[in-house]
Amino acid sequence: MSIRKLSNTASPDEIAAVLSEDGVVCVTGFASPETLSGLKEDLMPLLDQIPAGDDPFFHGEKTRRLSRLFGRTDHAVSIALNPLFLETARKILQVNPVKIWLGDQMLESVSDIQVGATQAIQIWPGQPGQPLHRDDAVYLWRHPTFEREARVNVMVALTEFTHENGATRVIPGSHKWDDERMPRVEETVSAEMSAGDALMWLGSTYHGGGENTSNGPRTGISMPYDLSFLRQEENQYLSVPIEKVKAFPEEVQRLLGWSRGETFLGWVEIGGKIVDPLELLKLEGFKEVGLIP
Ligand SMILES: O=C(O)CCC(=O)C(=O)O
Ligand SMILES: [Fe+2]
Numbered sequence: 001m002s003i004r005k006l007s008n009t010a011s012p013d014e015i016a017a018v019l020s021e022d023g024v025v026c027v028t029g030f031a032s033p034e035t036l037s038g039l040k041e042d043l044m045p046l047l048d049q050i051p052a053g054d055d056p057f058f059h060g061e062k063t064r065r066l067s068r069l070f071g072r073t074d075h076a077v078s079i080a081l082n083p084l085f086l087e088t089a090r091k092i093l094q095v096n097p098v099k100i101w102l103g104d105q106m107l108e109s110v111s112d113i114q115v116g117a118t119q120a121i122q123i124w125p126g127q128p129g130q131p132l133h134r135d136d137a138v139y140l141w142r143h144p145t146f147e148r149e150a151r152v153n154v155m156v157a158l159t160e161f162t163h164e165n166g167a168t169r170v171i172p173g174s175h176k177w178d179d180e181r182m183p184r185v186e187e188t189v190s191a192e193m194s195a196g197d198a199l200m201w202l203g204s205t206y207h208g209g210g211e212n213t214s215n216g217p218r219t220g221i222s223m224p225y226d227l228s229f230l231r232q233e234e235n236q237y238l239s240v241p242i243e244k245v246k247a248f249p250e251e252v253q254r255l256l257g258w259s260r261g262e263t264f265l266g267w268v269e270i271g272g273k274i275v276d277p278l279e280l281l282k283l284e285g286f287k288e289v290g291l292i293p
Contacts, residue, residue, distance in 0.1 A: 001172040003189050003199070012087035015200070019092060019152070023175030023205035026191060027084055030198035031156055035078040039221065040158055042073035043120050047219065052124065062127035063209065068239040069118035069221065070248075070256065077252055079156055079223050080115060086255075088200065089113055089152040089225035096147045100263065112254070112261045116151060116226035117234035120158070121209065122219040123166035129211040132169070132183040135224065136203030138233050143179050143204055151203030153224040155191070161199075161220065163190040166212035168199055168220070174206040225255075229265055232257055246281050253278060 004018050008029040018025040031039070047066050053059035069076040080086065090113060097108040134141070136150040161167035169188035183206040190210055191199045201207055203224070212218060226232070236256045245253060253259065260267045260276040267274045270283070280286055 001189070003170060003172060003191055008084060010084070012083060012091055015084060015088045016091040019088065019200055019202060022172045024170045024172050024191075024199065024201040024207070026193055026197060026199050028194070028197045030082065030084060030154075031079070031196045033196070035075050036158070036196045038075040038078075039073060039156070042075060043069075043158070043221075044219070046072060047120060047122050058131060058133075060123070060127050060130060060209065062124040062212070063130075064120075064122040064124070066120040066122075067118055067234055069120065069223070070115075070236070070240045070252075071244055076118060076223070077248065079154065079221065080252060080255055085152075085154050085198065085200065086225070092149055092152050092202070093225065093227055107262070109262050111148075112228040112259065113225045114228040114232065114257045115236060115255055116224040116230075116232050117222070118239075119222045119234075120219060121155075121222060122217050123209050123212045124217045125165075125212050125215055127166060127209070127212045129169065129185060130208035132171070132185065132188065132206045132208045134204050134206055135201075139203075139226075139230050141203060144176060145204050148227070149175075149202050149204060150230060151224045151226045153201050153203065153222060155199040156221045156223075157193045157195050157197050157199075158219040158221060159195055159217070161191060161193040161197075161218055162214065163192060163210065164212070165214040165216060165218040166210040167191050167193070167218065169208050169210045170199070170201060171206040175202045175204040177206070228257065228259075228261060242281075242286070250278065253281060 005026045094110040097110050100107045141150050167190040171187045258277045
């Protein structure tokens with residue numbers, strides 16, 4: 001089975017249909033030339049300065065991982081708000097409303113979604129393949145998935161992705177497997193893409209960073225959308241400076257977790273009132289989080 005490619009003229013409905021069926025899809029020309037060059041300009045110099053990881057098993061000793069991207073590049077917003085990703089993620093994740101009775105009032109609600117993590121991943125020559133995994137393992141998700149997926153992930157290619165330089169390896173169709181079946185490298189397909197293309201896959205799809213046998217690094221950005229009743233994998237409240245968060249459009253603030261969902265998840269109290277954390281962002285002088293420089 002191969003990875004199906006759709007162009008950036010495809011609709012979120014079409015992208016979501018392939019994603020549901022195959023567990024993975026590639027969208028060519030996902031990032032505009034301005035977004036692509038902006039991301040590279042902001043992040044490549046930072047990637048040059050950081051060391052590779054010290055975890056030989058999962059994160060890789062020849063892989064550089066730069067996170068906290070909403071604090072580091074204004075172009076992170078362009079990935080998050082790209083309708084080809086955001087609307088597709090909503091179509092996959094915000095399904096099967098739950099019925100909630102409050103006395104004689106019945107509410108039908110779907111979960112909000114939020115950014116679960118942000119990471120530029122640069123795989124250097126000599127890096128072996130990452131263990132094949134499902135991203136929703138962080139949430140101890142069971143398979144086959146019950147009712148809905150937990151995550152829709154995206155990998156935006158900042159450089160070309162080839163089989164030789166460590167393109168993400170994916171097992172199409174593996175989102176339908178149970179938890180007993182072991183993923184094998186022989187079952188994977190390399191997600192070869194050009195810079196600016198994006199790979200999308202489900203939280204339950206087996207994949208992993210590929211082995212880099214080339215002579216140059218491979219760089220991409222991963223930014224999953226997750227069900228917002230789950231804890232964020234990367235703590236966005238502590239990762240994005242509060243002044244940045246305050247300057248974002250409200251939709252981005254919500255997608256970073258600064259919102260109270262329909263079922264009141266995530267409220268704060270101000271002056272005896274149970275309010276949306278968006279109210280906290282409007283308070284003059286509120287600057288107690290996001291302190292990592
Ligand atoms: O770098 C890649 O291609 C995939 C990385 C990945 O799947 C992960 O770190 O969870
Ligand atoms: Fe992963």
